[in-house]
Amino acid sequence: MAAPKPIQIIGGGLAGLTLGIALRKREIPVTIFEAGNYPRHRVCGEFVSGHGLEIINALGLKDKFLDAGAIEARSSTFFSGKPGLPVRQLPSPALCLSRFVMDKLLADEFQNLGGELRAGARWQDELGEGIVHASGRKSQPVANGWRWFGLKAHARNVFPVADLEMHVFKNGYVGICKLAAGEVNVCGLFRRNGSESSQSHGFDLLRGNPGTILHERLAHAEFDEKSFCSVAGLSLKPHRASEKSEVCIGDALTMIPPVTGNGMSLAFESAQLAVEPLAAFSRGEIAWNDAREKIARACDEQFSRRLRWASRLQQFLLSSSLPNPIKIFAARSDWFWQFAFERTR
Numbered sequence: 001m002a003a004p005k006p007i008q009i010i011g012g013g014l015a016g017l018t019l020g021i022a023l024r025k026r027e028i029p030v031t032i033f034e035a036g037n038y039p040r041h042r043v044c045g046e047f048v049s050g051h052g053l054e055i056i057n058a059l060g061l062k063d064k065f066l067d068a069g070a071i072e073a074r075s076s077t078f079f080s081g082k083p084g085l086p087v088r089q090l091p092s093p094a095l096c097l098s099r100f101v102m103d104k105l106l107a108d109e110f111q112n113l114g115g116e117l118r119a120g121a122r123w124q125d126e127l128g129e130g131i132v133h134a135s136g137r138k139s140q141p142v143a144n145g146w147r148w149f150g151l152k153a154h155a156r157n158v159f160p161v162a163d164l165e166m167h168v169f170k171n172g173y174v175g176i177c178k179l180a181a182g183e184v185n186v187c188g189l190f191r192r193n194g195s196e197s198s199q200s201h202g203f204d205l206l207r208g209n210p211g212t213i214l215h216e217r218l219a220h221a222e223f224d225e226k227s228f229c230s231v232a233g234l235s236l237k238p239h240r241a242s243e244k245s246e247v248c249i250g251d252a253l254t255m256i257p258p259v260t261g262n263g264m265s266l267a268f269e270s271a272q273l274a275v276e277p278l279a280a281f282s283r284g285e286i287a288w289n290d291a292r293e294k295i296a297r298a299c300d301e302q303f304s305r306r307l308r309w310a311s312r313l314q315q316f317l318l319s320s321s322l323p324n325p326i327k328i329f330a331a332r333s334d335w336f337w338q339f340a341f342e343r344t345r
């Protein structure tokens with residue numbers, strides 16, 4: 001029998017590492033090229049929600065996440081002005097773990113399974129057969145007239161009323177999510193008019209405007225400066241895999257609005273959808289183009305509806321044309337809440 005063909009993955013974030021782990025479990029030779037190093041902080045709400053949790057579990061990683069300090073989030077609430085909305089139980093629990101820990105754990109797992117990880121190595125070669133793009137979000141300075149950017153930091157001395165608090169305002173939202181050992185993740189998505197410039201400091205943006213509940217909540221926050229990170233040039237427009245000429249997974253395929261807390265799940269899920277076609281290619285059972293088409297079809301089937309609803313939800317939350325009472329009414333409705341949750345994962 002011929003030796004399996006190697007798979008090369010560009011990007012050692014969640015999508016690339018999950019794919020690498022699943023392929024190594026099938027004894028496929030895999031090399032991951034990662035431009036950065038581990039461990040590292042990432043801009044992320046660190047709240048994993050959706051089917052991706054089943055994949056993590058099936059790969060035997062959920063218990064490792066829990067051993068590494070992951071905690072379950074069971075409740076959430078939204079604030080859009082005053083007063084806040086009721087604290088609700090999440091229809092299914094999410095898992096919260098710092099990316100500083102999670103990415104390193106996955107990188108170690110991949111290497112323990114015999115995968116070759118080239119950290120600090122940016123892929124600059126030609127593209128071709130056997131190469132998967134898991135290189136994360138594509139930078140787009142302005143999208144629909146807006147510049148989107150994200151900020152994240154960990155903090156102590158913050159006491160949210162639910163495991164996840166979302167604070168929505170005119171030009172973005174900030175989530176506060178409980179992590180292990182009394183820390184919280186404070187992570188925000190912000191937009192600025194294409195021509196507007198801002199002198200605001202990152203921590204000031206995360207703290208919100210004086211007079212808001214967010215500002216009150218973070219009044220005594222002790223931020224861990226080393227955990228602060230930022231990312232700009234985000235594009236939240238949904239993309240279809242069938243439009244791409246390469247195999248793309250995770251954010252390299254498409255971003256989903258962060259308010260859903262589903263981006264990491266999408267990374268795990270798209271990695272899982274790619275495993276069987278890539279393994280079949282590696283064993284010489286199907287051609288590269290067939291593998292690519294199978295993966296693209298499976299991703300589009302699984303994600304298209306979710307991405308549409310996620311875009312609508314984000315537009316609804318940030319729409320300044322809707323009066324606040326309408327938003328509050330919708331968000332107070334259990335039906336609306338269940339519906340939005342179910343449709344965006």
Ligand SMILES: Cc1cc2nc3c(=O)[nH]c(=O)nc-3n(C[C@H](O)[C@H](O)[C@H](O)COP(=O)(O)OP(=O)(O)OC[C@H]3O[C@@H](n4cnc5c(N)ncnc54)[C@H](O)[C@@H]3O)c2cc1C
Pocket residue numbers: 010011012013014015016033034035036043044045046047048049121122123124134135136137149150151187188189231234249250251252258260261262263264265267
């Ligand atoms: C503000 C904000 C909040 C978010 N909050 C949440 C949340 O609470 N829950 C959730 O589920 N999701 C959230 N997300 C989304 C989530 O972070 C992403 O969906 C997830 O990280 C995608 O994983 P990935 O592996 O596709 O990409 P990444 O994690 O970005 O990994 C891509 C990797 O590729 C590497 N790379 C890029 N180019 C090259 C190259 N040429 N050669 C080698 N390496 C390369 C990069 O260094 C990077 O490490 C949030 C996103 C934002 C912006």
